[in-house]
Amino acid sequence: MSDIVLKEVSKSYGAVSVLDKVSMHIQSGEFIVFLGPSGCGKSTLLRMIAGLEECNDGEIFIGGERVDQLPPNQRGVAMVFQNYALYPHMTVRDNMSFGLENVKTPKAEITRRVEDAARMLEITQLLDRKPAQLSGGQRQRVAIGRAIVRDPKAFLLDEPLSNLDAGLRVRTRLELAQLHNRIKATMIFVTHDQIEAMTLATRIVVMNNKKIEQIGTPMEIYARPATRFVASFVGSPAMNFVPVAAVSDVGGKAAITFAGQQPVQTAVPVAGLPTGNLTLGIRAEAARITHDGTGIKGVADVIERLGERTLVYTKLLDGTILVAEDEGISTIQPGDNVSIALDGNAAIVFDAAGKAFHAAV
Amino acid sequence: MLRNHSRETAVALLFVLPFVLIYGVLFLWPTVQMVLLSFTDAPLIGPGKWIGIENYVEMFDDRRFWTSVRNTAYFVALTVIPNTLIGLAIAMMVSRLKGWQQSIILAMFFLPYILPVSVVYRIWNWMFNLQFGIMQYPLTWIFGEATPVFRTQWMFMPAVAFVTIWWTCGFNILLFLSGLRSISTDIYEAAALDNASRWTIFRRITWPLIWPVTALVLTIQLILQLKIFDQVYLFVQGGRPDPSMVLVQYIYNQAFQKNEGGYAAAVSVALFVIVIVFSVLQFQFLRARGEK
Numbered sequence: 001m002s003d004i005v006l007k008e009v010s011k012s013y014g015a016v017s018v019l020d021k022v023s024m025h026i027q028s029g030e031f032i033v034f035l036g037p038s039g040c041g042k043s044t045l046l047r048m049i050a051g052l053e054e055c056n057d058g059e060i061f062i063g064g065e066r067v068d069q070l071p072p073n074q075r076g077v078a079m080v081f082q083n084y085a086l087y088p089h090m091t092v093r094d095n096m097s098f099g100l101e102n103v104k105t106p107k108a109e110i111t112r113r114v115e116d117a118a119r120m121l122e123i124t125q126l127l128d129r130k131p132a133q134l135s136g137g138q139r140q141r142v143a144i145g146r147a148i149v150r151d152p153k154a155f156l157l158d159e160p161l162s163n164l165d166a167g168l169r170v171r172t173r174l175e176l177a178q179l180h181n182r183i184k185a186t187m188i189f190v191t192h193d194q195i196e197a198m199t200l201a202t203r204i205v206v207m208n209n210k211k212i213e214q215i216g217t218p219m220e221i222y223a224r225p226a227t228r229f230v231a232s233f234v235g236s237p238a239m240n241f242v243p244v245a246a247v248s249d250v251g252g253k254a255a256i257t258f259a260g261q262q263p264v265q266t267a268v269p270v271a272g273l274p275t276g277n278l279t280l281g282i283r284a285e286a287a288r289i290t291h292d293g294t295g296i297k298g299v300a301d302v303i304e305r306l307g308e309r310t311l312v313y314t315k316l317l318d319g320t321i322l323v324a325e326d327e328g329i330s331t332i333q334p335g336d337n338v339s340i341a342l343d344g345n346a347a348i349v350f351d352a353a354g355k356a357f358h359a360a361v
Numbered sequence: 362m363l364r365n366h367s368r369e370t371a372v373a374l375l376f377v378l379p380f381v382l383i384y385g386v387l388f389l390w391p392t393v394q395m396v397l398l399s400f401t402d403a404p405l406i407g408p409g410k411w412i413g414i415e416n417y418v419e420m421f422d423d424r425r426f427w428t429s430v431r432n433t434a435y436f437v438a439l440t441v442i443p444n445t446l447i448g449l450a451i452a453m454m455v456s457r458l459k460g461w462q463q464s465i466i467l468a469m470f471f472l473p474y475i476l477p478v479s480v481v482y483r484i485w486n487w488m489f490n491l492q493f494g495i496m497q498y499p500l501t502w503i504f505g506e507a508t509p510v511f512r513t514q515w516m517f518m519p520a521v522a523f524v525t526i527w528w529t530c531g532f533n534i535l536l537f538l539s540g541l542r543s544i545s546t547d548i549y550e551a552a553a554l555d556n557a558s559r560w561t562i563f564r565r566i567t568w569p570l571i572w573p574v575t576a577l578v579l580t581i582q583l584i585l586q587l588k589i590f591d592q593v594y595l596f597v598q599g600g601r602p603d604p605s606m607v608l609v610q611y612i613y614n615q616a617f618q619k620n621e622g623g624y625a626a627a628v629s630v631a632l633f634v635i636v637i638v639f640s641v642l643q644f645q646f647l648r649a650r651g652e653k
Binding site: 050051052071073078079081083085086087088089098099146150 | 545547548550551552553554555556557558561565566569570
């Protein structure tokens with residue numbers, strides 16, 4: 001068992017707080033992704049789990065053992081750094097065996113583990129090269145190999161794909177997913193790339209401004225974001241936010257009116273909705289261009305033709321821009337009057353503080 | 362774009378010409394003249410008669426020449442490696458400090474390096490002064506009585522070596538510190554996760570990664586210390602220079618005190634060859650070891 005439990009973990013540098021009472025429970029074998037913008041504290045949190053940053057407050061448990069007072073080498077975790085941190089003067093073989101030599105592992109065992117990992121990562125032919133003789137992707141594999149040979153309780157990966165070019169990043173992402181399926185180890189992966197998070201994670205931890213905004217499966221995060229920040233950070237194009245002019249109760253569900261538009265029936269229960277400034281959130285795929293004139297009205301501003309679909313940036317009557325979807329072969333031109341049907345079942349209402357109100361499950 | 366190669370070559374030559382001229386006039390020409398001079402019986406100023414390799418034959422039979430070679434070699438042995446190791450050790454301690462603390466400590470170690478040799482001489486002559494020198498306290502404790510360090514033959518070279526290390530190690534610290542700073546902190550963090558002890562980190566990570574700096578420091582030190590003159594010349598004032606004579610001092614002695622320009626040139630050529638051979642050999646050896 002290598003569950004990782006964080007209990008109200010906090011971190012500050014002098015007067016500057018970077019993490020504030022963060023708690024979570026990571027199950028053994030999960031692929032967890034810390035997702036958030038730069039400076040949200042996700043890398044700091046990973047480094048605190050690794051023992052490379054001290055914990056100011058709170059407790060960290062790995063495999064049931066409290067580790068926040070232990071040095072990095074006694075926590076049983078391995079880390080893959082953003083720039084790989086390979087030892088430049090050592091060969092790939094030496095890089096991978098260094099950690100095992102330090103704990104006096106027998107030579108035959110070191111050779112076996114290094115060769116097994118090299119075979120798994122297809123780097124056997126690189127074992128006698130030095131890091132400077134490797135490409136970025138190969139270095140990345142070596143860094144993962146160095147972690148694998150130690151057979152750690154958990155793998156900590158700090159933006160390991162960010163130094164790779166776009167094509168290689170996609171390939172390596174897939175390989176990481178396959179690797180996780182094969183070795184079933186607990187992995188924590190830090191990224192600010194929502195596509196990496198969505199494609200790799202068992203669960204995503206969305207972080208912002210020192211705190212966890214939401215923990216959930218990729219589809220929970222996408223379809224039922226807990227806050228307006230999560231809704232805006234995950235998904236491309238970003239979720240539409242339209243100011244609500246009025247809310248009326250139709251059979252216990254909110255019918256929402258925008259400035260100068262017909263009401264839109266949603267599945268969000270009226271009970272519990274606060275008064276005051278509300279915003280309706282809806283993703284582009286739930287806002288379809290209609291060709292029969294029904295729906296809310298606007299004027300096409302910018303058209304993005306993506307092949308399989310067309311994104312129509314529509315200026316509504318109050319000036320708000322709403323991104324709607326049309327079929328791939330769309331005849332809409334900028335300046336055309338368009339009508340948009342909103343899928344009320346996919347609509348989310350946010351209060352002034354950014355808290356989300358969803359349709360009942 | 363089409364390139365005119367002959368024109369590019371002409372422009373390149375034009376750019377390097379000032380350096381070639383200065384190098385030729387200020388280094389190559391005097392060097393050739395010195396070698397030619399070593400085959401003559403010229404005085405310090407003015408021409409001399411061609412005497413072939415007579416100066417070199419005389420030099421190999423000259424007891425004082427061999428004494429100066431031995432003293433120079435002894436001084437090199439006392440300074441080069443100790444100065445390098447001390448510089449490395451202090452740089453590693455300084456690198457652990459942060460911010461203003463590091464700046465102050467670094468400045469304290471570097472300060473002696475900016476002093477002229479005459480000031481260094483005055484400071485340490487006082488420090489070791491038989492009546493008032495503070496260094497006489499530990500010396501009295503060790504030897505049971507006050508000791509005239511610079512007048513005691515066996516203590517002279519070690520004392521000058523000690524002063525030289527104090528004077529020059531600031532520069533080595535600076536070189537080592539820049540080498541240490543070039544090692545990414547990620548590598549140390551990876552080593553910490555790899556269960557490496559402090560000693561293992563030094564032996565397997567730090568030392569190999571700053572080996573190029575070490576090779577540079579050792580080579581600079583070797584060249585500098587082979588040319589030792591000022592400190593020995595100053596500290597020997599008032600005493601007998603012969604037993605502690607070093608090569609450059611011997612050249613000075615022959616040229617400027619005995620008016621033997623040709624013979625001094627021959628000793629200079631010998632020193633030139635020693636510096637070239639030893640520094641090239643050492644650098645190649647160190648580089649090969651680093652690559653291994």
